[in-house]
Amino acid sequence: MSNPSPHLGALLIIFAATALAGNCRAADPPHQAAAEIKRGEYLAIAADCAACHTAPRAKPFAGGLPIGTPLGTIYSTNITPSTDFGIGRYTEEEFSQALRRGIRRDGANLYPAMPYTSYAKFTEEDVRALYLYFTRAVEPVEQRPPSTSLPFPMNIRASMIAWNLLFLDSGPFVPDRNQSPEWNRGAYLVQGAAHCGTCHTPRGLLMQEEDSRALSGAQVGPWYAPNITPDPISGIGRWTKEELIAYLHTGHLSGKAQAAGSMGEAVEDSFQHLAAADLDAIATYIKTIPVVRDPADRVSRFSAGKMSSALAQLRGRDGIRSDSESDPGGAELFQGNCASCHSTEGQGSKDGYYPSLFSNSATGARNATNLIATILYGVNRTTSERQAFMPGFGGHPTDANPLSDRNIAALGNYVLTHYGSADTIITEQQVAEVRWGGPSSPLLALARGGMAAAAVIVLLGAALFIIRRRGAAAWRAKRTAPCT
Ligand code: HEC
Numbered sequence: 001m002s003n004p005s006p007h008l009g010a011l012l013i014i015f016a017a018t019a020l021a022g023n024c025r026a027a028d029p030p031h032q033a034a035a036e037i038k039r040g041e042y043l044a045i046a047a048d049c050a051a052c053h054t055a056p057r058a059k060p061f062a063g064g065l066p067i068g069t070p071l072g073t074i075y076s077t078n079i080t081p082s083t084d085f086g087i088g089r090y091t092e093e094e095f096s097q098a099l100r101r102g103i104r105r106d107g108a109n110l111y112p113a114m115p116y117t118s119y120a121k122f123t124e125e126d127v128r129a130l131y132l133y134f135t136r137a138v139e140p141v142e143q144r145p146p147s148t149s150l151p152f153p154m155n156i157r158a159s160m161i162a163w164n165l166l167f168l169d170s171g172p173f174v175p176d177r178n179q180s181p182e183w184n185r186g187a188y189l190v191q192g193a194a195h196c197g198t199c200h201t202p203r204g205l206l207m208q209e210e211d212s213r214a215l216s217g218a219q220v221g222p223w224y225a226p227n228i229t230p231d232p233i234s235g236i237g238r239w240t241k242e243e244l245i246a247y248l249h250t251g252h253l254s255g256k257a258q259a260a261g262s263m264g265e266a267v268e269d270s271f272q273h274l275a276a277a278d279l280d281a282i283a284t285y286i287k288t289i290p291v292v293r294d295p296a297d298r299v300s301r302f303s304a305g306k307m308s309s310a311l312a313q314l315r316g317r318d319g320i321r322s323d324s325e326s327d328p329g330g331a332e333l334f335q336g337n338c339a340s341c342h343s344t345e346g347q348g349s350k351d352g353y354y355p356s357l358f359s360n361s362a363t364g365a366r367n368a369t370n371l372i373a374t375i376l377y378g379v380n381r382t383t384s385e386r387q388a389f390m391p392g393f394g395g396h397p398t399d400a401n402p403l404s405d406r407n408i409a410a411l412g413n414y415v416l417t418h419y420g421s422a423d424t425i426i427t428e429q430q431v432a433e434v435r436w437g438g439p440s441s442p443l444l445a446l447a448r449g450g451m452a453a454a455a456v457i458v459l460l461g462a463a464l465f466i467i468r469r470r471g472a473a474a475w476r477a478k479r480t481a482p483c484t
């Protein structure tokens with residue numbers, strides 16, 4: 001979606017300039033502050049602040065990215081050091097409150113579209129490094145992003161206080177002394193900066209992350225962030241640590257999985273830039289988290305399907321044209337739209353650039369969301385290694401050959417029967433849902449932030465308030481009743 005905007009080059013110059021301007025904390029020798037700023041920049045990448053605070057083709061961290069929720073649009077804010085429009089007036093303590101408690105400088109609550117429930121894990125030192133980076137090395141942008149105005153009752157930001165009381169675990173990360181430093185580093189990154197759970201952990205009734213089923217899979221807008229616990233059937237228990245590292249670094253693991261949608265963005269903007277030691281630490285930790293098995297899963301999604309072709313079947317019917325041009329079957333659609341890259345038998349290209357459609361998480365999962373989303377939106381992920389590009393077929397202005405919901409259901413079912421989870425059936429309705437933004441939890445930000453919760457909380461709060469008022473009125477009535 002956006003670049004993390006490294007600024008590496010300008011760093012020292014800007015630092016020197018701010019130091020000259022007398023902004024430097026007296027206690028810091030310059031080289032130490034410079035090192036801290038650099039660490040802050042790294043943490044900002046690990047935490048992917050740019051994913052939300054940098055809008056496409058806009059200045060880094062100037063905010064204004066619209067985050068759709070069922071209750072209205074929330075705009076990310078300008079977090080450049082502009083005093084009028086950004087966080088230029090924030091003290092380090094105020095910055096820490098925003099990051100770890102979801103409280104703005106003026107005391108108002110932030111909506112949890114800002115992932116402060118994860119960032120609560122940040123240590124003091126890391127918050128300081130982030131603060132130094134944002135206030136000293138990021139270029140101020142004098143520009144006010146559109147303001148967020150949700151309809152009543154969501155416009156009452158104080159409603160988040162109740163939600164926070166219930167769900168914000170505000171303690172910082174506590175290392176487990178029985179584990180290695182590497183494991184603890186991994187746990188710190190996964191639970192905090194990298195906020196894997198924001199997407200991969202299923203949510204409860206009030207949109208809070210369900211810790212008892214951490215990382216066991218959740219819907220994120222039109223994509224599904226699968227179970228990544230070490231269970232060998234439902235999760236990634238059969239991946240080696242090296243494979244997980246390779247996937248996070250490149251977004252691609254031949255014969256298993258590739259990263260599209262929000263995971264593609266996370267790899268592109270954040271994970272590919274992490275130090276080898278940190279990726280190692282993340283993988284070490286992920287390999288040890290409690291397994292979660294879905295009893296309905298009988299085979300691993302990475303081992304479903306095999307090489308197969310329907311060419312013979314098609315040849316029997318006047319080449320590969322369909323009986324009715326307006327309603328082609330799955331086989332024709334596959335030949336016409338997919339086979340050129342993924343090959344007629346679905347095995348992809350030899351070099352693995354075009355992945356095989358069997359032994360592939362997107363086709364092997366019982367949940368077909370990612371297959372549908374891939375056909376609709378394609379893949380576009382750039383890493384230092386290469387660009388992985390597959391066009392979308394859903395009818396965006398740039399799509400070459402838009403397919404209808406009916407076409408995509410037919411095509412998807414063809415792919416599933418021949419290469420993947422043969423028992424899964426895609427309906428037109430399902431395709432329509434994914435096209436619309438995802439089943440039930442409508443938009444990416446909903447899963448990212450947890451907005452519906454707030455509405456429920458407000459309603460609960462209002463109910464309690466009314467009950468209390470009634471109670472108080474009854475009590476007053478009693479008190480003022482004449483004694484008999
Ligand atoms: C998933 C999206 C997302 C990510 C990632 C994210 N933010 Fe935010 N952030 C938001 C949104 C949305 C708001 C505004 C929320 C509101 O208006 O209630 C916000 C608000 C803020 C604020 C309050 C600013 C103000 O206007 O007073 C600060 C500070 C902030 N973010 C810093 C950060 C930093 C630093 C990072 C990375 C460590 C980060 N954010 C990552 C979405 C995000």
Ligand code: HEC
Pocket residue numbers: 190194195196197198199200220223224225226228236244247256257258259260261262263264266282286361362370
């Ligand atoms: C912004 C949301 C988001 C975040 C943050 C995120 N993921 Fe993902 N992840 C996804 C989605 C969506 C997919 C499915 C992508 C696809 O199939 O194209 C995915 C796929 C994966 C897969 C492949 C699983 C499979 O079966 O294909 C692994 C492994 C993974 N993520 C690990 C992680 C780890 C570890 C972290 C944190 C360091 C993380 N993810 C953070 C959304 C996210």
Ligand code: HEC
Pocket residue numbers: 251252257258259260334337338339340341342353354355357360361362363370371374375379388389390391393411415
């Ligand atoms: C122009 C070449 C091209 C065409 C045409 C194409 N694909 Fe792809 N496909 C790719 C590439 C490239 C990737 C991503 C590889 C990577 O992520 O490293 C991909 C990935 C996929 C994935 C895995 C996505 C994920 O997130 O896990 C599926 C499933 C898929 N394609 C199915 C299809 C289907 C079905 C069609 C026909 C509608 C199709 N592809 C057409 C090139 C293509």
